[in-house]
Amino acid sequence: MELGQVFQYEAAEILDASDAILQQLGAEPDHTGLLNDLRRGMHTLKGSSRMAGIMTVGDLAHAAESVLDALGKGLGQATPAVLDTLQHTLDRLNQMLAEAASGVNPAAATDLIHDLHRLAIE
Numbered sequence: 001m002e003l004g005q006v007f008q009y010e011a012a013e014i015l016d017a018s019d020a021i022l023q024q025l026g027a028e029p030d031h032t033g034l035l036n037d038l039r040r041g042m043h044t045l046k047g048s049s050r051m052a053g054i055m056t057v058g059d060l061a062h063a064a065e066s067v068l069d070a071l072g073k074g075l076g077q078a079t080p081a082v083l084d085t086l087q088h089t090l091d092r093l094n095q096m097l098a099e100a101a102s103g104v105n106p107a108a109a110t111d112l113i114h115d116l117h118r119l120a121i122e
Contacts, residue, residue, distance in 0.1 A: 004100075007052040011097050014041045019090055022083065029078035038086075039068035045093070057096050060109045063116035064089045070120045085115050 018041045025034050042065040049057035064086060070076055089112055096106035 004052055007048055007054075008097065008101050010048060011045055011057075011093075014045050015090060015094055015097070017041060022086055022090060025078055026080075026083055029083070032072060035068055035072045035078065039065055039072060042068060054096075054100050054106065056106045056108045057093060057100065060089060060093060060096070060113060060116075063113040063120075066120045067116050076119070082119055085112075085119060088112060089116065 018038055021034050021038045021041070025031065025038070028034060042061045046058045046061035046065060049055070049061060067076075067082070067086070071078055071082070076082070089109075092109050092112055096109070099106040
């Protein structure tokens, strides 16, 4: 199995798990263990996507990781608006990975990265 295939498999697993964690966070927004699990997933996705040369996925995962890091430190709350933005982020990451799997270099998610940066500093 080549690096790209391994990456696609692992990234799909991370995003599936992240989606499930985000659903749980909707019911328990103050659960720091869930926030940490989601942050760890984004951290892993960031590193592995950059190793696979898919920098735009790494950049979006990094922005999500920053928001989750701030929430984990108590610098903000997992409000419905924050969780909604994180859901859009996971959806976009899934779309970007599908593009990468089909041989297309995914475009930067500049709009979402901007939204995430705004959340991380509010």
